[in-house]
Amino acid sequence: MHALRAFFEGRGGVGQGVLARAYERRDGTLWCEGVPLEAIAASAGTPAYVYSSQAMRERYRALDAALTGVAHRIHYSLKANSSHGLLKVLRAEGCRADVVSGGELMRALRAGFAPDDIIFGGVGKRRDEIRAALEAGVLLINVESAAELEIVETEAKALGVHARIAFRVNPEVQVANAHEFIATGSRGHKFGIPWGDVPAVAMRALASPHVEVAGLDMHVGSQLLSLAPYRDGVARLAELARTLRAQGAPLRYFDAGGGLPARYDAEEAPDLALFAEIVVPVATSLGLELIVEPGRFVVAESGALLTRVLYRKMSGGTDFVVCDAGMSELLRPSHYDAYHAIEAVRPRGGTKTVDVVGPICETGDFIARDRLMDDVAAGDLLAVHTAGAYGYVMALTYNTRPRAPEVLVDGSRWAVITRRETLDDLVRLEAASLDWTEA
Numbered sequence: 250m251h252a253l254r255a256f257f258e259g260r261g262g263v264g265q266g267v268l269a270r271a272y273e274r275r276d277g278t279l280w281c282e283g284v285p286l287e288a289i290a291a292s293a294g295t296p297a298y299v300y301s302s303q304a305m306r307e308r309y310r311a312l313d314a315a316l317t318g319v320a321h322r323i324h325y326s327l328k329a330n331s332s333h334g335l336l337k338v339l340r341a342e343g344c345r346a347d348v349v350s351g352g353e354l355m356r357a358l359r360a361g362f363a364p365d366d367i368i369f370g371g372v373g374k375r376r377d378e379i380r381a382a383l384e385a386g387v388l389l390i391n392v393e394s395a396a397e398l399e400i401v402e403t404e405a406k407a408l409g410v411h412a413r414i415a416f417r418v419n420p421e422v423q424v425a426n427a428h429e430f431i432a433t434g435s436r437g438h439k440f441g442i443p444w445g446d447v448p449a450v451a452m453r454a455l456a457s458p459h460v461e462v463a464g465l466d467m468h469v470g471s472q473l474l475s476l477a478p479y480r481d482g483v484a485r486l487a488e489l490a491r492t493l494r495a496q497g498a499p500l501r502y503f504d505a506g507g508g509l510p511a512r513y514d515a516e517e518a519p520d521l522a523l524f525a526e527i528v529v530p531v532a533t534s535l536g537l538e539l540i541v542e543p544g545r546f547v548v549a550e551s552g553a554l555l556t557r558v559l560y561r562k563m564s565g566g567t568d569f570v571v572c573d574a575g576m577s578e579l580l581r582p583s584h585y586d587a588y589h590a591i592e593a594v595r596p597r598g599g600t601k602t603v604d605v606v607g608p609i610c611e612t613g614d615f616i617a618r619d620r621l622m623d624d625v626a627a628g629d630l631l632a633v634h635t636a637g638a639y640g641y642v643m644a645l646t647y648n649t650r651p652r653a654p655e656v657l658v659d660g661s662r663w664a665v666i667t668r669r670e671t672l673d674d675l676v677r678l679e680a681a682s683l684d685w686t687e688a
C-alpha cells in the first residue's frame with residue numbers, strides 16, 4: 250500500500266506553493282471538495298466522472314504565477330477534456346484555448362473563448378476546418394507540413410484574409426515519458442514539420458502574401474517525466490527563431506507546447522519554477538510572447554471516475570473485481586498501459602491483490618491488473634483517480650453502453666455538466682428505414 254498511501258498523502262512542490270489533492274477522506278468516506286462522492290453516486294448513478302473546479306483553478310493559477318516573468322498566454326488544450334462546464338471554469342480564470350479539430354473549435358467558441366484566444370493545431374487538419382479557423386479569426390494556425398501551408402494559403406486567398414500562422418516544428422529531441430504513444434517530438438514522429446524541412450517551408454511562407462509567420466511552436470510529448478526535452482526543444486526553437494527573424498519573419502509568439510505531467514501514482518508534481526527557468530529566459534531574450542498549451546496538468550488530477558463493484562469472481566487464480574466502468578469509460582489503462590490509483594470510497598478494511606475489470610467483452614478491458622488495493626465487495630463504490638484528462642473525451646460506446654455523465658463540483662455544490670447518454674441517444678443517428686441511392 251506504500252504507493253497508494255503516498256498518492257493520497259502526497260503534495261508536490263511546484264516552486265510557488267503546493268498543489269493539494271482534490272479528494273480527501275472525511276469520516277471514513279471520500280469527498281471531492283465539500284461534496285461526498287457517495288451523494289453524487291446516489292443521485293447521478295455510476296459510472297460517473299467527477300471533477301473538482303478548485304483543483305483546475307489551482308493548477309491554472311500555479312502555472313500562471315510561475316510564468317509571471319514574461320508576457321505569456323496559457324492555452325488550455327481541449328483535447329484533454331472539452332466539456333463545456335470545465336471550459337467555463339477555465340475561461341473564467343483567464344485561460345485561453347488550444348484546439349485540434351473543427352469540433353474543438355466549435356466547442357471553444359461555444360464556451361465563449363474569443364477567436365483570438367484560440368490556437369488551431371493538429372497534424373491532419375481538413376480544408377474545411379482550416380477555412381472555419383480562418384473565418385473565425387483564430388490567433389494562430391499551427392502549420393505542420395508544406396502541404397498544409399499550401400492549403401492555408403489557398404483558403405486565405407479565397408477568403409481574402411491574411412492567415413496568421415506558426416510553424417509547429419518537430420525539434421527531434423529525446424523524449425522520456427510515460428508511453429511511446431504520447432511522445433511526439435522525436436525524429437520520425439508524425440507531428441510537426443521535420444526539422445530538416447523547416448527552411449524550405451519557411452521560405453515559401455515568407456514569400457507568400459497570404460500568410461504571416463507570427464510564431465514558432467513545438468509539442469514534444471505528454472506526461473513528460475523530465476523537463477529536459479523542454480530544455481533541448483526550446484533551445485532548437487530559439488535558434489530557429491533567430492534565423493527566421495533574420496529572414497524577415499514578423500515573429501511574435503514562442504510556443505513551448507503542452508506536456509507537463511500529472512500525478513497518477515506517487516510521482517512529484519512538476520517543478521513549475523524549473524519549467525519557468527527553462528522557458529521564460531528564452532522567450533524573454535527573443536522578445537516574444539510565451540505560449541504554453543497544457544492539457545493534462547490542468548485537469549487530470551481534478552477528475553475521478555466513480556464506478557460500482559458489480560461482482561467478485563475468482564478465475565484461474567485471478568481475483569477479479571468486476572465493475573460497471575471499464576475501457577469504454579477509461580481507455581488509458583488498456584491503450585497506454587496507464588496506471589490510475591483506485592480506492593474504495595468507503596473502505597471496509599483489509600486489502601487484496603485483484604484485477605479491476607469492466608463489463609466489456611474484451612480481455613483487454615481492465616482498469617488495473619495485479620493491483621494491491623482496498624478489499625471490496627459487490628455494491629461498493631470505487632474512485633479511480635487522475636481521470637480528468639484523456640478520460641471522458643476518449644469514452645466509447647462499444648457494446649452499446651451509453652457514456653457516463655460528468656459532474657462538476659465547486660465548493661459544497663455540484664452539477665451534472667454532461668448528462669448520462671441514453672439508449673435512444675445511441676441509436677438516434679441510425680436510419681430507421683433505408684433510403685437507397687442508385688449508383
Ligand SMILES: Cc1ncc(COP(=O)(O)O)c(C=O)c1O
Pocket residue numbers: 326328329347370371468470471472506507508509542543544545546638
Ligand atoms: C500540440 C499539442 N499541444 C498540447 C497538448 C497537450 O498535452 P498535455 O495534455 O500533455 O499537456 C497536446 C497533446 O497531445 C498536443 O498534441
